[in-house]
Amino acid sequence: MSGFQYKTITELRTLLESGKVTSRQLVEAAFLRVEKLDKDINGFISTNKDAALKAADEADKRIAAGEKGGLLGVPIALKDLIAVEGGATTCGSKMLDGFTSTYSAFVAKQLQNAGAVNLGKANMDEFAMGSSNETSFFGNCKNPWDLNAVPGGSSGGSAAVVAAGYCPVSLGSDTGGSIRQPASHCGVVGLKPTYGRVSRFGLIAFASSLDQIGPMAHTVEDAAIMLEVIAGYDPMDSTSINKPVPKYTQALSGDVSGMTIGLPKEYFIDGTDSEVENIVRDAAAKFEAAGAKIVDVSLPHTEYAVATYYVIAPAEASSNLSRYDGVKYGFRSEKSENLSEMYFNTRSEGFGTEVKRRIMLGTYALSSGYYDAYYLKAQKVRTLITKDFTDAFKQCDAILTPTAPTAAFNINEKTEDPLQMYLSDIFTISVNLAGLPAMSMPAGFSGSGRPIGIHLIAPHWQEETLFKVGSAFEKLRDKNIAEKRPNL
Amino acid sequence: MSKISHDDVKKVAQLAHLRIDEAELEPMASSLTQILGAIDKLAEVNTDGIEPTASSIHTENVMREDEAIKRFGDVAMQNAPEKEENYFSVPRVVE
Secondary structure (H helix, E strand, C coil): CCCCCCCCHHHHHHHHHCCCCCHHHHHHHHHHHHHHHHHHHCCEEEECHHHHHHHHHHHHHHHHCCCCCCCCCCEEEEECCECCCCCECCCCCHHHCCCECCCCCHHHHHHHHHCCEEEEEECCCHHHCCCCCCCCCCCCCCECCECCECCCCCCHHHHHHHHCCCCCEEEEEECCCCCHHHHHHHCCEEEECCCCCECCCCECCCCCCCCEEEEEECCHHHHHHHHHHHECCCCCCCCCCCCCCCCHHHCCCCCCCCCEEEEEHHHCCCCCCHHHHHHHHHHHHHHHHCCCEEEEECCCCHHHHHHHHHHHHHHHHHHHHHHCCCCCCCCCCCCCCCHHHHHHHHHHHHCCHHHHHHHHHHHHHHCCCCCHHHHHHHHHHHHHHHHHHHHHCCCCCEEEEECCCCCCCECCCCCCCHHHHHHCCCCCHHHHHHCCCEEEEEEEECCCCCEEEEEEECCCCCHHHHHHHHHHHHHHCCHHHHHCCCCC | CCCCCHHHHHHHHHHHCCCCCHHHHHHHHHHHHHHHHHHHHHHHCCCCCCCCCCCCCCCCCCCCCCCCCCCCHHHHHCCCCCEECCEECCCCCCC
C-alpha cells in the first residue's frame, strides 16, 4: 500500500480507525520510502525496522480492541539525542558511535504508551552544535527540497524526515533555534515549547538552561497533537515545571480577531533577504485583514543576543560534555599509556572540530579571570533580553518575526566561517535565552524554490496562542504553500 | 579586544582535556579570537544592578529524600569499553 507519505496524523488516524489500513502497512510503506530516498537525503542515522514492525503490531492489536488516541499506530522519528532503552543513541558523534541507551527518555516513554511507532533516529549536528547538519559524524543531511542545500540544524534530520514524507511528525530539540530554523528551511512546522514544559530526562544535554524538545510536523494541528503527548511534569527532570497540560488541540480556532501582533523593529534589518522580509510583512497584512491589530514593538537588546548565547551555551556545553572521557561508555582511544593520556586522546579523537571549538570557548568564558567579564556578564544581559520580551508582551499577544535571515544556504557555503554560521541564528536565539515558546511555520518559497518560514513567539506557557495564530495563518496563506511537495 | 594567543589555546585546552596539535593551534586561536571579538560587544551593555539569570523559568532548587530509589544493575556495565566483573577497567592511573 502507498500514498500515505504526506497525510496528516488526523488523516492517518482516520484510516487506522476505519480499518482501511493497519499500522504495519503504514510502517512498511514508510520503510519503502526510506530505502528509496534516504541514501540521498541521509535523514536517519539509524533505523530499526524489526522493532518498528513489532511496535506497529502492538498498536494494531490496541486499535482492533477499539482503542483510539492521537498517535496510536502513527509512524514518528526521534532526533538522535533522545534515548530509547536498548537502542542506539549517537548524538551525531563518534563519541557515542556504538553506544546503547540504558533507559528511555520521558518523551520516548510517553510516545510508546501512546502507541506511536518510532521508525528511527534522525540525523543532527554533533551534540546539537550547528545550524546546518554539517557537523554530524554520520555525514550531512540534505534538504529534501534541494539536495544541494542544507536542511538547517541542529535538528536537520528531524525536519528532513517529515519534509521527505517518511512520517508525519518527529521530535527535534532546540537550544538556539535548532527546531525552528530547520523547520523554516524544510517547509515544516517546528515548535519549541516554554522551558520546563517538556521533560529533558533522557535528552542528552547540550546547554541545560536552554535545551527543549519539541515537535516537527506538516500542520499546526499535528504539532499540537504531539505536544499533548510529550508535555507534562516529570520528577526525573528537576527543571520540569509542574503545570497541567492544556488540550492544545482545542486551541486551533484560527480566529485572530481582537488580537494584537507585534513586529519588533530590531528584527527587520539589513542582512535579511528581501524575499524573507516580504513574506513576513505579507503575513502581518493577512493577520490584519483577518481582524488582528499589528503594532511595532521594540526588543532593544536584540543585537546582543547572539553574543550572549555564544557565551552561555558553550559554557554550559563545556560542563555537560566533560562526562565524555572514555571510562564508562562511548568511544575510548586505544593508544594511551595512562589515564590522563586516555582522557586527552579520547576527547580529541572522539569530538569533531565544532564541538571542540565550543568546549574551548565555554572553558575560556568560565575560567578564572574571565568568568566575570564573560559568563556573569552574559547572564546579566540574559536578564535584560528576557525583560525586553516581558515589556513587549504588555503591548501585544504574540510577536511575529522572520525565522531565519535567508532561505536554506548551500552545503559547504558557511562551514569555513563559524561566526557567519552563528549569525544565522539571530532571530531564534533570544527565545531560548528568555525561555519562551515559539513556532516556525511554512509561509512561502524563495525564488529558487527553497522554503521560507515565519516565526511566532508567545509569552511563557502560552503555547495555545501559538496554535491559535498558527491555525489562523494556515487558513489565510495561499493554498499552494501547503500543497507544494519536494520533487523526490 | 581579546586576542587569543597560542599559549592561551594550550592553557584552555589543558583545562578542557583536549589535545590541540601544533597545526591546529593557529586556526583555533584565530576562530576563538574572532568569536570573542563579537562577544566583546557585551561590554557595551549597562548591567549595573541587574541580577544574572541562570535559568529562565524556575527559581528554586528541587529536593528529594535521600533514599535510593532504583538499582541500576548490570545494565550500567553494558557500554563499558573495558571491564573486569563489575569494574570499569582503565589504563594505569598512578605513575
